[in-house]
Amino acid sequence: MQNPEQHLADELERRINGTQNSEHELGELAGIAQGLKNLPRPEANAHAKENCTKQLLEHSPNVVRWYKNKQILAWAAAIFLMFTIAGGGAVSASRDSMPGEVLYPVKRLYEDAQMILTVSPSGKAERYLIISERRLKEFMASMNLGVIQPEVLSSMLEANRRAISLAGDIPDSKRELIFAEISSLCSLQGTTLSQCCLMPEDTALVRAAIAECLSCQNCVPVH
Amino acid sequence: MNGHWSQSLDQAKAAEYCQLYYEAVYRYIAYRIPSKEDSEDLASDVFLRALKSNCDTPVSALGWLYKIAENLIIDFYRKRGTRQRIIQDRDEDELPDAPVTHFDPDLKMDLTAALGSLSGEHYQVVIMRFIEGYSIEEVAAAIGKSEGATKALQFRALTKLRGILREEQHAKS
Structure with a gap:
């Protein structure tokens, strides 16, 4: 109704419309x-109209900024989302990857990115210790499969060295704690590596690593 | 009134629409801006702004130009720090109810002033319908409403105009 x-x-x-009486x-x-309907119409100045037309024709080309173009923005957002989701998924999936696997480089890249984003020396030192511990696990996992990964071992030792180097710059309150963590980790690494059954040709490499770990085990804060 | 602008408006097309619609846009502005020079400047600004903007969906060219003009008129009064005589939200009950009797040519100024007091869609409908002479169907297409809604808008706009005229008549008497 x-x-x-x-x-x-x-x-x-x-x-x-005049179809009914008012x-x-x-x-x-x-x-x-x-x-x-009977009102007088304001008359536009013909000169003003021509000026306007001229202005429009002489106007500099309409440059559409990319951030104002909705289609480009939509594409950019879609690509960003795709990379974020795919990247997040890849990082998540790479967490447990082992050397030689497809996603292992993603895991190492993610570690590098995390290191760059960590600013404080103590944070960096702790992150190196986490990485070092992770390398030990990877080395042992590879060993159990009968594969020696010298690069993983050297990466572990390098992480230890960097952690020790950074620990010297840490303020007193936290320095001892970091050194204690380094000692503990090095001790664990030395012990774990010592228990390996190695092929004769690999023994020298691992022994050197064990020696370095055991020397780190006794490291002390530098005052 | 068949012009439709798509997403990118090139200069030639804008100039073509300027030739077609400049007078209509000027009239739309002129009833509400007292100065002829200001009205002309604003009418030019409407086309320049249309050229610079990006409009995603095709719309009625004149309807869109009117919307740009409406915004420019609001900006114009805002910059000047003066309020346009807008009576759009006045309660109908507050208006005197004596019949309006002055539509003879001598009193056209009253109607012109009252017309200038309308704004937004009411003004747009009245201008398109009675000044530019478009049909209800064409106005409905331009403002993107159904014919029924457009007729209702027209009814309310005229009722409002009547209220304004009654008030002016009342003030004079």
């Missing part, structure tokens, strides 16, 4: 409409 206002609006339209209230509105 038509509402009263719509009915009046339709009625008015009929009266404006009377009373609607007649008044139709009269106003007629008055509007």
